[in-house]
Amino acid sequence: MDSFSTETLADPVALTRALVDIESVSGDEQRITDTVERALRSAPHLSVQRDGNVLCARTELGRERRVVLAGHLDTVPIADNLPSRVDGDVMHGCGTSDMKSGDALALHLAVTLPAPRHDVTYLFYDCEEVEAERNGLSRISRTRPDWLAADFAILLEGTYGEVEAGCQGTMRARLTATGVRAHSARSWLGSNAIHAAGEALDRLRGYQPRTVVIDGCEYREGLNAVRIAGGIAGNIVPDECVVEVNFRFAPDRTEADAHAHVREVFAGLPLKVEITDSAPGALPGLSEPAAADFLAAIGTRPRGKFGWTDVARFASIGVPALNYGPGDPNVAHARDERVEIPLIRSGAEALRRWLA
């Protein structure tokens, strides 16, 4: 049974490393959730609840305002990048940036800050890196919306220590090219679905993504094939090839606009286009008083968030939310994912300054 020592919980850098070294690819978060739960239950000032692999720990101090600090505990698949290693001021490993350094700030503050100036809800959840319908925070927002209720929320997704406002939307579509199966020795009797799918890839290579500025924050879109699969056997002209595309869209588009845009990109090709997954973006919302209050305490100028994050879930239930975390979003999901240790320390200090 894993558990974090008092010394580890007192040091957000050591705690980041300990969290990273517990593998927790989406769908496999039982062990890390158990370990975080034990740490939270060790703090007598917290009221702790669990639902599946979602944890909610609250102070109940009767403060005027309640804020949320939230983070997902899952990671993308390991890419030969565990266990973690430290090289000078840099910690390397899967999840260092996205987002166990952020989780470490929340868990560290949860157990070491018994009397914050606002009541705090600490939320840890599962399955953020996969289809939206599996997302633990999304599930809880439907089944236990009281866990998310607050005046303001901070999602500790990696922002490289900056404050990032709003987020882009994301959607996936499945493009299916069909053909006619035949023996590859008589390929003129068939029609090759993989060859046909190449036309969709041509559109993707030629695609010119938009960049949009909203409330002074820049959002940059992108449309990518994230999976392709086709083929039956080494001597058969295949009759089906499926390309999965992911469109990241600025928050000035609705989901419906985004769906229509993707259909437009592939218009005229002999493909079936099905929307399989979708989550809206969130507008920056910088005029909300609670957001302004946090910005003043932290003292940095906000910018736009490219990645889709669960700030959109808070935005959709009327809770203003920002992204703020030590991770580097530019290396999230990369083989050489890493986090700069001084940003973990300064992040912990900034949040403590705001809440203490």
Add this chain to the structure above:
Amino acid sequence: MDSFSTETLADPVALTRALVDIESVSGDEQRITDTVERALRSAPHLSVQRDGNVLCARTELGRERRVVLAGHLDTVPIADNLPSRVDGDVMHGCGTSDMKSGDALALHLAVTLPAPRHDVTYLFYDCEEVEAERNGLSRISRTRPDWLAADFAILLEGTYGEVEAGCQGTMRARLTATGVRAHSARSWLGSNAIHAAGEALDRLRGYQPRTVVIDGCEYREGLNAVRIAGGIAGNIVPDECVVEVNFRFAPDRTEADAHAHVREVFAGLPLKVEITDSAPGALPGLSEPAAADFLAAIGTRPRGKFGWTDVARFASIGVPALNYGPGDPNVAHARDERVEIPLIRSGAEALRRWLA
């Protein structure tokens, strides 16, 4: 334990159907081989040997000449086309054409023709529909070459009742496009390997295959993607995409020529090209006396064989070989694979006329 009744063995149509209804996708030939072995061992005039899932049954009559009748017992994967069904003069189902109707002719003659005018070797083998290195006849040609020794061989691959001379060669290559992995929300930091692979698909769509005439037989080449795979997760720009291509080449090209040609087709693209599998073609060889003897007995004019067949294995050890079988090569490996029942009957009669 399956076995064929005497009535089934006496009727090549019923025997085709019985063979088709024993599923035998490559790698899963144990059951069909057991059943064919039992039938061969029931014939006292045959000397039967088995090695893995390869069967060799011989008459030992001391004739001046020995001929081989050979067929593979495996099929491509089932495509909702089993069990067989008969609709008028047509039998439908996986393996009807490729090549259980041919196997049925060999097995029917083996058990019902105790004193053929040439000594006959009946060969049944496994794993023809997969990589050349797994091919049962290829293995036996190395470990027990005496099983293949003969003056002339007939491979009962489907030719729609025609005599098809020689065969085309086949080779496979793996094309690997590489990129840089990144989070799909910041795709400009990565490089999409699936998009890059699209350039290879463009070359395939634009490819103009050759048609060649040799000894009056036409050979028609083809180059096809038979598999494609890429992608890590729904939110990652993938750093690898693999396309497997199959080149079917006329027998005037050597394997080395074919390899060089495929490399040339993809020259200049940022792809790694690896040759993974290759088998040479076989020239028609129609001037061999043994081939001419068979042609005279059957009385049809030969044409070129598009599909790669194991005639190339016989050709490589100096045994002239032809393709002749009732299956329709144009529907081999297709979902609606089928065989015309009158061609099974006329094939059995023609072979009996030649051998009796």
